Amino acid sequence: METINKKDLLQKLDDVVEQHISDAVALFQNRNDEFLNKPSATGGWSIAQCLDHLNSYGHYYLPRMRDKLRAAPPADAEGFTSTWIGAYFTKMMDPETGKRKYKAFKGHIPQSRLDSASVVREFIRQQEELLYLLRDGMGKDLDAIRIPISILPFIRMKIGDVFQFIIAHNERHMQQAKRNLVPESIC
Template sequence: METFNKKALLQRLDDQVEQHIADAVALFQNRDNEFLNRPSDTGGWSIAQCLDHLNSYGHYYLPRMREKLRAAPSTEKKDFTSTWMGAYFTRMMDPETGKRKFKALKGHIPPSDLDSAAVVGEFIRQQEELLYLLRMGVRKDLDAIRVPVSILPFIRMKIGDVFQFIVAHDERHMQQAKRNLLLENVY
C-alpha cells in the first residue's frame, strides 16, 4: 500500500490524459480509414483496434465512475492510499513496470474492420470525460468511493486505484498504437 498526495496524483494522471488527447488529435485524427485499420507489421492490433479496445473499457468504467463521484460528498481529505490489489493491477498495466503481454478479455477484443473516424472521435470524447472525472476527484475521498471491477464486478476497487489503472492501461495501448506509426515512418 502506498499513500499519495491526492492533488499531485490527480495532476500527474491529468497530465497523462492531456497527452493522450494531444497525441490522438495530432497523430490519429483525420487519418484515413485504411491507414488506421492496417494491422501492425508485427502481427498486433491496428491503431483503430488499440483505441477501440480502450473505448470498450471506457464504456464500462466512465459511467460508473461518474455516478459514484457525483453521489459522493465533498471532502478536504488530502491523501489517497492505494490498495495492494490496485497497485498490482496498475503495475501490471503500466508499460514501464508491466512488461508481460496479456490476452484481451472477451468483450474487449476489437474487430479488425472499424469505422476508424468514429473510434478516434469516441476515444477523444472518453479522454475528455476522464479529465473531467479526475478534476472532480480533487474534491472527493478517493479512498471511500468504490467501483466494481469489469472482470469481477463483485470486487470493488477504490476509485483512486481505478483512475491509476485506467490511465496506465491507456498509456500501454497508446504506446502500442504509436509503434504502428513508427513502423510506417510517419511519426
C-alpha cells in the same frame, strides 16, 4: 501501502490524459480508414483496434465513475492510499513495470475492421470525460468511492486505483498504437 498526496496524483494522471488527447489529435485524427485499420507489422492490433479496445473499457468504467463521483459528498481528504489489488493491477498494466503481454478479455477484443473515424472521435471524447472526472475527484475522498471492476464485478476497487489502472492501461495501448506509425508519418 503508503498514503500519497491526492492533488499530486491527480495532476500526474491529468498530465498523462492530456498527452493522450494531444497524441490522438495529432497522430490519429483525420487519418484515413486504411491507415488506422492497417494491422501491425508484428501481427498485433491496428491503431483503430488499440483505441477501440480502450473505448470498450471506457464504456464500462466512465459511467460508473461519473455516477459515484456525483453521489459522493465533498471531502477535504488530502491523501490517497492504494490497495494491494489496485497497486497490482496498475503495475501489471503500466508499460514501465508490466512487461508481460496479456490476452484481452471477452467483450474487450476489437473487431478487425472498424469505422476508424468514429473510434478516434470516441477515444478523444472519453479522454476528455476522464479529465473531467479526475478534476471532479480533487474535491472527493478517493479512498471512500468504490467501483466494481469489469472482469470481476464483485471486486470493487477504490476510485483512485481505478484512475491509475485505466490511465496505465491507456498508456500501454497508446504506445502500442504509436508503434504502428511509420517514421515518415509523424512529421
